[in-house]
Amino acid sequence: MGRVRLLAAAVVAVLLTGVGVHRAAAAPPTFTHPGVLVSRAQLDFVRTQVNAGAQPWRAAYDQMMASAYASLSRTPRPRAVVECGSYSNPNLGCTDERQDALAAYTLALAWYITRDARYATKAISIMDAWSAVITDHTNSNAPLQAAWAGSSWPRAAEIIRYTYTAWPNVNRFATMLRTVYLPEVAAGRASTNGNWELSMMEAALGIAVFLEDRAAYDRALAIFRARVPAYIYLTGDGALPRGPAGSGIDTRAEIVAYWHGQSTFVDGLSQETCRDFTHTGYGIAAIAHVAETTRIQGQDVYPEVGERLRHALGFHARYQLGEAPPAWLCGGTLTRGLGPVTEVGFNALHGRLGIGMSNTQRLTEQGRPAGTNSLFVAWETLTHARNPA
Template identity: 75%
Template sequence: MLVSRAQLDFVRTQVNANAQPWRNAYTQMMASKYASLSRTPKPRAIVECGPTSNPNLGCTDEREDAIAAYTLSLAWYITRNSQYATKAIQIMDAWSATVQDHTNSNAPLQTGWAGASWTRAAEIIRYTYTSWPNAGRFGTMLRNAYLPKIINGHATNNGNWELVMMEATLGIAVYLEDRTVYDRAVAKYRTRVPAYVYLPSDGALPKTPPGSGIDTRTEIVNYWQGQSTFMEGLTQETCRDFTHVGYGIASIADFAETTRIQGQDLYPEIADRLRTALGFQAKYELGTAPPSNLCGGTIHRGLGPVTEVGYNHLHTRLGLTMPNTQTLTESRRPQGTNNLFVAWQTLTHANNPH
């Protein structure tokens, strides 16, 4: 998921050749706390995450251990130093032996964030390292302690929730080789992306998430953070803040990237929405002042390190011209991690044709 063997081989070749931007991205990753071989995992039986992570009982520890496992898996593949694989396995084994459930209001979001990183790490280790005796137990953990919290989605919350929940659900389905779960994630994604990014072809009002009960103009405007003028590429959270938009854009791209690797390319279905969402947000992230009919003339920037996957597919593979997204993406390389579920996209996806 997210990165295929061919993509990883491309990255490894570029890093070993000291080519840019991959070498700088690799150096950034290896200098991070997530690549440390002395990391001690901090598993908990019950991870409790309230609103804005209050209480935070294992929430940060879980997310960061999951990112560390993914980071160490990438480090293993690029360096072929088995110490990195062993450390990734140690972290994953510690959690699969311990965690039982996620509770409190942010449990679905937390489970999505951590689940997205866990599954990336697990796939790399499972198929490229010599031995992982507890790989089956890790799958049991994903099915029992993660999947129930995310598989049904969360239609009424802000869209970044359901998008990352489906991203993690898809990753779990791939790891478990569970076609039923995979198909459920795809079905939900196909309705959620159109309800997150507006296109003029949608009509006067944006599409709404099925099952949300949001169906009047007043309810839709309220759901779109009070925004009543709908523009191409606007997202449901643009007038909330760009950071949360970044979460949504990352999951939209990550999901499509995984389906493409799995042989069911969903990019054609969501390409216009992803392209315009990236371009719209990039324009204002780069400093353009918003007009008065966009968020009342006030926006909150901070898109995050989230543009590489979508930009790589649309520009590198398809050849689409995306000037604002290109300027933003290239100016912020190497894109690192948001410490939640996005990590090292410049390393894995910058100019990656595979």
């Protein structure tokens, strides 16, 4: 699904001699826990930095703890059926579900850093409240809603299950992920804007890790690998971007329409760039999150997606920082608003591999501490800024 084409030969050598460039065909024989987006080693690094008062981690921690998501008085608002139409209209439990899932993750992070059991028990109470009630997602945005909440739940659950002393209803929570969330996201959505399917695969992969479901893991990773080259363009792809696998989008006219009218293609352009940067940011975040989870699980896909991710981050950072777009790009008009989505990819590519990413670095450091987009991205300066683990 596209070669890794990193510009510096030294970086290519690092990629080739480390985990190796290969297409892992199966889930790991043994899953690593906690292992969705953050590992125990990453969490230990964060805890050490926060307790030492080091920056930017301490400021990021203080920001998180001052948020409503970290409140010990939070009352979860579960419902049996979450109904979400386009742009969450109607919004029958959509915001409540996403925010409760983010709160569970926030509280799990707070527990790990502070070792204050109140945060763990509060996270558990939120997860238990939802697992006792929810049965379905309905209306047009059901898959996307399930993807957003389903990306946050496993992050929280992994930390609690594998670092706290007891969670009596953990099996009920696992059943909720398997029966309510996984069926909504597992098959993907080839013909939608790409952020949908990428977010769905992030949720599916995280759920698969928590459930230790190798078949679900393999399926999610296969769909992800097919979608990334159809979402971020590299000149090596040819004159046109690839159409999403299974979508039937393959003629020039269909591809240009699918890319929101864009007919000139350059490295790092996204299928949603000319829609807006906000949705593009969702897709970029999901790509980085999936890559981070696979790395923790010992099946690193950064060598496969790293060059696309690097170019996408750099391309959008330029314009998010204020550079005026040329006339050929989206008719000379951009809708900015990338969001707090650069830390994970920037840390992986620049921090660990040493790849120069000046525009991405400027945007990332300028935005610290990165907060949350209130959907599925949260506290990534805290968890991933300069994190070597």
